[in-house]
């Protein structure tokens with residue numbers, strides 16, 4: 001699974017976005033150390049504040065399947081025609097949600113933030129330094 005494959009999986013997931021209110025479809029794809037890929041897309045609601053981000057949906061799906069770590073990398077893809085083509089980066093809440101599954105498996109996943117013609121690769125620890133996580137509750 002190359003980075004390009006993971007980005008393609010995220011882009012495919014965005015096709016199922018339910019985002020009629022923002023018109024901003026996002027796809028996320030999580031790659032695990034056993035080669036599995038779990039995808040998600042943003043799901044909005046007529047009660048606007050209840051929107052679920054693509055990354056959060058993907059993490060929830062993975063954890064609901066029993067995954068508790070092993071997160072190697074994440075691709076996040078937004079619409080190509082918005083934001084001047086700048087790479088999308090996970091929102092603050094999604095950084096925290098990603099941190100949960102990352103810390104459970106003691107990994108620092110690479111986040112592939114995809115823009116129109118640029119992929120910005122950042123470690124999750126750089127997006128969310130000094131993160132609060134499950135170990136704090138031990």
Ligand code: THU
Nearest residue numbers: 022024026042051053054090091
């Ligand atoms: N969104 C995501 O899915 N992921 C992010 O990291 C940023 C924002 C979604 C939420 C909402 O449905 C739409 O993008 C506009 O904010």
